[in-house]
Amino acid sequence: MKFAFIATYPPRECGIGTFTNNLFKSILNNDNSRKKGNEGFIVALSDHDLSYNYPDEVKLVIRQDNQIDYLEAVEYINLSGADVCILQHEFGIFGGQDGKYILPLLHKLKIPLIVTLHTILKTPSFSQKSIMQEICTMADRVVVMSHKAIEFLEEIYNVPKEKISLFEHGVPDIQFSPEKCRKEFKLEKRKVLLTFGFVGRNKGLETVIKALPEIVEKYPEVLYIILGKTHPNVLRESGEEYRIYLMRLAKSLQVEKNVVFLNKFLDEQDLFKYLYACDIYITPYLNEAQITSGTLSYAVGIGAGVVSTPYWHAAELLADERGKLFDFGDHKSLSTLLIELFDKPHELSAMKQNAYEYGLGITWPKTGEKYLEAAEQIVKDEPKVVEQAAGELDLLVLPPFSLDHINRMTDDTGIIQHAEFGIPNLKEGYCMDDNARALLMVVMHYRQMKNQRALELSTIYLSYIHYMQNSDGTFRNFLSFSRNFLDEVGSEDSFGRTIWALGFLLGNAPNNAFYQAGKQIFFNATPNFEKLKSIRSIANTIIGICYYLKSAPSDENMIEKLRHLVNILVRHYNENRTPDWQWFEQVIAYDNGFLPLALLHAAEILNDEKVKKAAIESMNFLTKVTLKDNNLSIVGNENWYHKDGERSIFSQQPVDAMAMVLMYHQAFRLTSEKEYLSKMYACFLWFIGENDLKVNLYDFETKGCCDGFDINGVNRNQGAESTLAYLISYLAVLQAHDEFGKAN
Template sequence: MKISYIATYPPRECGIGTFTHNLFKSMLTCNAPEEQKHEGYVVALNDNDLTYKYPEEVKLTIRQDHQEDYLKAVKYINFSGADVCILQHEFGIFGGQSGVYILPLLHRLEIPLIVTLHTILKTPSYNEKAVLKEICKMAHKIVVMSHKAVGFLVDIYDVPKEKIVLIEHGVPDIRFSPEISKKEFKLESKKVLLTFGFIGRSKGIETVIKALPEVVKKYPELIYIVLGKTHPNVLRHSGEEYRIFLLCLVKNLQLENHVIFLNEFIDEQDLFKYLYACDIYITPYLNEAQITSGTLSYAVGVGAAVLSTPYWHAAELLAQGRGRLFNFNDTEELAETLVELFDNPEELKQLKQNAGEYGKKITWRKTGEKYMALAKKIMKDEQPILKRKEPEPDLLILPPFSLAHINRLTDDTGIIQHAKFGIPNLKEGYCLDDNSRALLMVLMAYRQKKDMRALELSPIYLSYIHYLQNADGTFRNFLSFNRNFLDEVGSEDSFGRTIWALGYLLANAPNDAYYQTGRLVFFNAAPNFEKLKSIRGIANTMIGISYYLKSNPSDDSMTERLRNLANVLIKHYKENQADDWNWFETLLAYDNGILPLALLHSAEILNDDKITEIAIESMNFLTRHTLKDNYLSIIGNEKWFKKEGERSVFAQQPIDAMAMVLMYHQAYSVTKDKDYLNKLYTSFLWFLGENDLRMSLYDFETNGCCDGFESYGVNRNQGAESSLAYLISHLTVLQAYEELHRSDLKLV
């Protein structure tokens, strides 16, 4: 069996790196006699662009904050011949918000995945919970190191219990004589306390120091050794502030002869000598939120007498007489316990004996055997992972349709354009684009679902459009919260989106009053249709005209305007078309699907084969660049995608996903090819997590949609544009499958 490991790795100074090194060695040496020798390699995480002289088993490195390295790594793993991938997960070792950069790698992985979780938070942030839940979904098995961790995964992260495996933290099987170890460090005449590991404020070392004066009174030969460097992240942000604080505390308490700081990251051989040399090992962490502690496992594993605060892992590991607990920050209780144990050598000896017996059960050899057995079971039980197919439509996956967030954003003037998380950002006021989208959405909602709240909202958005129209038929765009105009004439994009919404209204008016108002505004704007220069402004306008003509097919003048605008798009297409570049510009920018969509709408009205041909060609070109891996990967607005250049992954926005959903729906309407419904559904799933980051943009708590994702992760703001894009897409999915159902019934 060949195993790929993803983690930090020595010589990087990191506890997870040490864990991975031991796991790697223990798994590759636990062959049964009849088996071929196991193979393995490591993909190592580098921090802050630092480089390390890795051993030969490290075949590839990932720079923590470089997303492209993760994608290169998964290609390497998939073609390496590895049978299983084992990931060590800790939020801080992966790039992006809450370590989100690891998700695209795992999403593309084509071999079974085992994930070892080193941290499981009881009260995670939104992003921490979303990232960890997604990792757990993709894992075949999840390894944790305590029973508490199992409960957290089931109760907080909704992980099926049968997916979780408890394998305790391994301990190196290194043996030394306590007497010889003490002699080597010249501690023969001392009573030795020890704490080791990376140093930071959460470790609570001051609790031990403050307890020492009372103990030293009775046992003046006492020495407390603090072995470990300041944690690299702490050092980067706060320097040696905490260590200096501890040194000052030692001086103030006149403990200079009783406290030794060894600012080193030592190898395991020397570490175990210190563990055997100590009389009592102490972990004085300040709060309970520690689900796994490798340092504690090591101390128990060598048979040390352990004192600890009752954090989660300690409370479990030190049960049944394997150690003693004292309360958080309780220096008095700690001092009393230390004196009690030194006063009672037999009790101290019994603690060591209990810990040592347990330590024999958790050596790395046994841990490696458990991991290897798990990997073999997965290989035996799991079906081979096939290349991802286009998702099969499943309407049960859709969240319930809800206008809750739209209600939150809407007042009696219109819809507020931006939000801070799920709260309207009144400072940004209103815009025409979003009120036009909002009108389109509520009209769709009322037409399809007879949603009365949608009907109540529609005159608010229509009146905003009417208020923003200038005398010459153009529109302003922006209005402040105190209702001051912020521009004279809005963008052509906003003009086109407004015509789209008005055209839809004229084809689907819920009553005559709305129809007459919409018709008035639409025809006041009509003289400006053929003045448009922006191809997206033209495309949006074409869609609006097409909707209007569906209910007014005898309007020859408007039909001719539609034809003229379609010819403008075709002219752009022919001017920019080249080998392997079937597009309207020399780049793929934003809202790309709108351009083929507009031609598909006009082709349906004009019945022009040339328009249909170019619409399909350009749609297929866009599909090749955004759906090639059977999920929607939107062209990011960070750099866009220039001909013969590299496409941008980040700054993906919901309006682009909406355009793709609408484009495939219209393609189905024109061609009746059901393959477009699958592509429509695939595009919609972008909102629910089938995307490059594997993160849902839809917020199930607020019923809003996040504003896309950047290089750092999801942009949690939930403005009108994004939430409306989601709702329009949701309604389009429902409409498409209603149409499909009707057509199937006709065939029967």
């Protein structure tokens, strides 16, 4: 039987990677006489664009935040001849919000699926619950490692009991002499306490340190070893702050000589030497919400003396006198318990023996056999056949997403407005419109892919917007390359686009610093909302307010500002609407999709059926004008389209295609009607050849987008506006593709 494994994998330093490596070996090398010749391969998850020197069994790597990689991986698996796929699930190892990038892969998987759940939340968010339910629906077998996990899956996630299997966490069959290990580490004269695993605040290590003074008073030879590196996510966010706090705590309690920090990620051989060398292993976690602990399983499995707080897995694993429990954060109870165990070595020895006997039944060969039996059972069923659903875009046919041209167009001031072919035209300087769109794009990009370069660019574009804001909250638009202002107040359109970008930032801020800076600029501009006259400026401002309100739904003052602007836009619609012309003006001009788009956003926030009706009706009219046989033909800005007149075919602009993409995306989100995704994809394909001239606007060499086309052909200049329109549309398609997978 051939297995495909999807998980993190060594040399990436990750507990799930170690688990997968052991599971891989236990299945392929299983010595059960019924099963010989099993084979398999690994699809490894890499994090934050880091690369690893993977072993030969890793045949493909998924970059955590690169959505396309997931789709390439499932194609590889489906064509690999694998009989079963085994997925290790933990929210944090997959890309997208709550790891949702794994869903399209699972939807397209054509072979049976076994999913091992390493975290099952008791109080999940709506997103976490829906993702978990969807994964369990697609799985042929769901594997958990505790009875509490089964209870949660049945009662919280409504997973059928017959689909769930309990396979306890495997333990490597590694044996050492405790005496030799203690001698190797020069611990013969010490009473050794040990905690290992990634270091982070939820581990409660301070509880043990606070317990030490009382223990040391009676047993001065006690040594507490904290073995493990700081968790990579913690290290990125706050560095070694927690480790430094622990060191200072030990010093302040005058037990620094009784605490050793080993900042290492050890291989299993060395790790088990420390386990055999210790007298008591401690997991002092701070709350009950841990459904599985590999470190605890290892300690029990080799017969260590174990003391723990009563988190879910520990309460089960340490039952029947296999260990001792103390309350969360209660260092006094811990010190009393440890002293009692040192005082009564026979009691500690009996506890170790109970753990050892239990551990004999959870070695990896036994766990591997359980997975083999489960795989044998599920392959008897008919294999999955997953067809591409109607309206679904195959992302693999798209060019790879790239910031190359954006990087070329951006300096430390902002993004250059125009280009000569693929080269920035410095003579034209910068404008607010493009820097606002650029901010929107990179925040979208960072939200979806966690690209560090996108975060760096966000600082530049937000800084430009801040620099261009006047004291009354309005914005200048144009800045020369020499950083001289070229106007006093920009157009209303540029104001609206800026509010759109700022609102999106507030609803999706990558961190608090961005949120606070964006909020200050946004609210400095709010007194100007009621002064707007241009309906496109009003529409963009409405969209920005709606994004802001998603992060602050109780801001009644802003809701009233939204209602005021929406009423203006709806009034324009009602005043110009006739039975054969359902539009906001007597002309269809530019940025047309933004007008229905604004009402679609407002309908979501205000839950107003009249607004929704105007949005859908005007969108359908624009569809009738521009989308023929599911091919987008944009109203050209040569003469536009006046009521009772002829519509212009040329010059067609990328920003209008972007507006259509965003409009249909929001229509799908509001209504869940999949026909809008089909229309959205058709509009995006305008950029890559499905247009009136049947030519590519996207330049595969420069990674930029051409500035549109007229009757004479394509305008080969690749300014900021056109490239940003393409990239924003691309990111919207990625998000819609993910949402489509969930809707299915």
